Amino acid sequence: MGQTQVQEEVALDRIVDQGFKIIVYNDDFNTFDHVIDTLIDLCSHSNIQAEQCAWIIHNNGKCDVKRGSYEKLEPICTGLLDRGLTAEIE
Template identity: 40%
Template sequence: MPTEVQEETLTLEEILAGLKEMHRLILWNDDHNTFEHVIHCMMKYLDYTEAQGEKIAWKVHNEGKCAVLE
């Protein structure tokens, strides 16, 4: 008997809303990614402003990690 599969398509907003309720996304410090790259990714993928991305980059640099989504 064949197995029936259902596909569900979600928007980025729906996915992020689910993450905010159930999980934390933690950004860890490393020696490979530059401040500019981290800020760029925060802006491109999470719709943060440049100032927010810079604040996160400094927090990660000084504290070793930062929750970027909760």
């Protein structure tokens, strides 16, 4: 196996590993403050980033709030669901 092929495989592994995202959907029962606080707590968003995501969710019906490997995102998505948000991993 040549150096170039190894580098390509490593690069592909990184892309595949980061290929998942958590989508949070708009609903009629969670407040902006609750969504913002939850994104700060569970997704490590800054206050501004969480506010922007909340507005995108409100205006567009959904927003991808976190990207990474499935293993990294699964507990975060479970936490979002436990706090009453509608979310899934794609």
